[in-house]
Amino acid sequence: xxxxxxxxxxxxxxxxxxxxxxxxxxxxxxxxxxxxxxxxxxxxxxxxxxxxxxxxxxxxxxxxxxxxxxxxxxxxxxxxxxxxxxxxxxxxxxxxxxxxxxxxxxxxxxxxxxxxxxxxxxxxxxxxxxxxxxxxxxxxxxxxxxxxxxxxxxxxxxxxxxxxxxxxxxxxxxxxxxxxxxxxxxxxxxxxxxxxxxxxxxxxxxxxxxxxxxxxxxxxxxxxxxxxxxxxxxxxxxxxxxxxxxxxxxxxxxxxxxxxxxxxxxxxxxxxxxxxxxxxxxxxxxxxxxxxxxxxxxxxxxxxxxxxxxxxxxxxxxxxxxxxxxxxxxxxxxxxxxxxxxxxxxxxxxxxxxxxxxxxxxxxxxxxxxxxxxxxxxxxxxxxxxx
Amino acid sequence: xxxxxxxxxxxxxxxxxxxxxxxxxxxxxxxxxxxxxxxxxxxxxxxxxxxxxxxxxxxxxxxxxxxxxxxxxxxxxxxxxxxxxxxxxxxxxxxxxxxxxxxxxxxxxxxxxxxxxxxxxxxxxxxxxxxxxxxxxxxxxxxxxxx
Ligand SMILES: [Zn+2]
Numbered sequence: 438x439x440x441x442x443x444x445x446x447x448x449x450x451x452x453x454x455x456x457x458x459x460x461x462x463x464x465x466x467x468x469x470x471x472x473x474x475x476x477x478x479x480x481x482x483x484x485x486x487x488x489x490x491x492x493x494x495x496x497x498x499x500x501x502x503x504x505x506x507x508x509x510x511x512x513x514x515x516x517x518x519x520x521x522x523x524x525x526x527x528x529x530x531x532x533x534x535x536x537x538x539x540x541x542x543x544x545x546x547x548x549x550x551x552x553x554x555x556x557x558x559x560x561x562x563x564x565x566x567x568x569x570x571x572x573x574x575x576x577x578x579x580x581x582x583x584x585x586x587x588x589x590x591x592x593x594x595x596x597x598x599x600x601x602x603x604x605x606x607x608x609x610x611x612x613x614x615x616x617x618x619x620x621x622x623x624x625x626x627x628x629x630x631x632x633x634x635x636x637x638x639x640x641x642x643x644x645x646x647x648x649x650x651x652x653x654x655x656x657x658x659x660x661x662x663x664x665x666x667x668x669x670x671x672x673x674x675x676x677x678x679x680x681x682x683x684x685x686x687x688x689x690x691x692x693x694x695x696x697x698x699x700x701x702x703x704x705x706x707x708x709x710x711x712x713x714x715x716x717x718x719x720x721x722x723x724x725x726x727x728x729x730x731x732x733x734x735x736x737x738x739x740x741x742x743x744x745x746x747x748x749x750x751x752x753x754x755x756x757x758x759x760x761x762x763x764x765x766x767x768x769x770x771x772x773x774x775x776x777x778x779x780x781x782x783x784x785x786x787x788x789x790x791x792x793x794x795x796x797x798x799x800x801x802x803x804x805x806x807x808x809x810x811x812x813x814x815x816x817x818x819x820x821x822x823x824x
Numbered sequence: 825x826x827x828x829x830x831x832x833x834x835x836x837x838x839x840x841x842x843x844x845x846x847x848x849x850x851x852x853x854x855x856x857x858x859x860x861x862x863x864x865x866x867x868x869x870x871x872x873x874x875x876x877x878x879x880x881x882x883x884x885x886x887x888x889x890x891x892x893x894x895x896x897x898x899x900x901x902x903x904x905x906x907x908x909x910x911x912x913x914x915x916x917x918x919x920x921x922x923x924x925x926x927x928x929x930x931x932x933x934x935x936x937x938x939x940x941x942x943x944x945x946x947x948x949x950x951x952x953x954x955x956x957x958x959x960x961x962x963x964x965x966x967x968x969x970x971x
Contacts, residue, residue, distance in 0.1 A: 580911055589925075593891035687871065
């Protein structure tokens with residue numbers, strides 16, 4: 438008997454609200470969550486009463502009870518929350534898939550709803566003035582925001598491997614190009630070139646404005662059920678082939694410069710289990726949706742998930758290496774967090790499903806497998822999905 | 825006086841040895857009371873031997889810049905006042921895998937203004953200095969380049 442959940446479940450429905458960075462949306466988080474889940478249930482062709490499993494971020498403003506009451510769900514027999522913000526998106530889908538595979542529920546929903554378009558909602562700007570958690574080792578020193586912590590790691594990465602700003606720029610430039618083909622992306626119709634990138638204002642040197650994701654309002658959801666049931670449903674099943682979480686030894690969340698090997702992030706821990714449970718190796722993957730709250734997380738994750746050796750992630754991005762039509766590995770084909778929207782990386786799951794259904798606006802020909810990853814530098818999670 | 829800076833809660837028995845050291849003008853690193861291993865950030869148990877016996881070791885306060893950033897707005901008002909400002913991660917001379925984060929300062933008054941960010945390089949030698957904010961003393965770093 439196999440110990441893995443390989444291909445036992447499938448994503449059979451996806452749904453989302455508009456994802457809006459500028460100006461936001463009028464609805465509250467609960468309404469947005471319910472609208473996205475409602476759309477996913479309809480897309481799946483199941484009834485709300487059939488939903489008996491829920492997997493969500495522990496940061497969700499409104500939890501299982503409210504969501505179930507609003508959507509008219511049936512008796513829920515599995516519910517689980519995943520922590521660590523940007524590290525959790527693949528985790529919720531993975532938990533849903535594990536629960537269905539283990540017989541704890543039949544139809545599970547995973548989602549994320551977020552309202553962060555308003556600048557006043559930035560978590561860092563609401564920090565308590567006195568800290569009893571590990572932030573006390575960084576905030577009093579002036580590392581106030583996530584971007585400051587990632588910038589610290591990025592400078593070291595650039596130093597150790599001779600990485601240039603032009604190489605970092607390949608990441609936002611590729612994703613902007615993808616967003617310009619996706620009418621639903623926040624940056625649709627707004628082109629970005631290297632000169633604009635290089636002359637943009639700093640946020641935390643060596644990272645500039647375009648290295649930062651687009652905080653947004655919006656919600657996204659998926660429906661997961663058994664592979665057997667999926668074959669009777671209207672949409673082409675997208676199988677959950679492999680799943681893993683990653684919390685590496687001696688990890689320090691967002692401040693890995695305290696770790697012994699700071700540039701070996703959570704992706705390395707997740708990758709080992711993920712590929713061990715997968716029939717695919719990195720070289721077999723058609724395209725990838727990689728968590729990109731900040732551009733340097735792309736080369737770091739490419740290294741962590743084994744698409745190249747350590748120190749080679751920046752070179753991997755050269756000559757259109759991430760682009761949908763000419764890349765070594767097409768990455769973030771809907772625009773990602775940098776140019777579609779930042780919704781804790783849940784939009785990456787939906788874009789993977791669209792690729793494997795053949796419905797992306799940057800469709801990779803014959804895409805048959807897709808890696809999806811969640812946050813690097815936090816306890817993370819990853820999925821291999823296949824058609 | 826409320827400064828708007830984000831500061832540690834000094835009431836934790838696990839971490840306050842570090843902050844007490846700063847107030848006494850010393851950089852103190854938590855060590856295991858059983859096997860002697862240094863660890864940063866401080867925590868209740870030694871991951872090498874699982875002892876909860878804890879001690880503090882005063883180190884030289886010398887080290888080298890492991891990495892650095894220069895922070896620009898948007899920032900909280902108290903931080904924006906001195907922006908753009910450099911922050912360094914320093915690898916300690918005694919053990920370069922033990923790293924401390926702090927503002928980089930220079931000039932006669934040891935301020936962020938006394939450092940031209942263009943002069944900072946990874947590997948630069950630095951030594952700890954201390955600054956008081958409200959009732960807390962925090963470590964900062966300076967070096968011969970920014971005298
Ligand atoms: Zn010990």
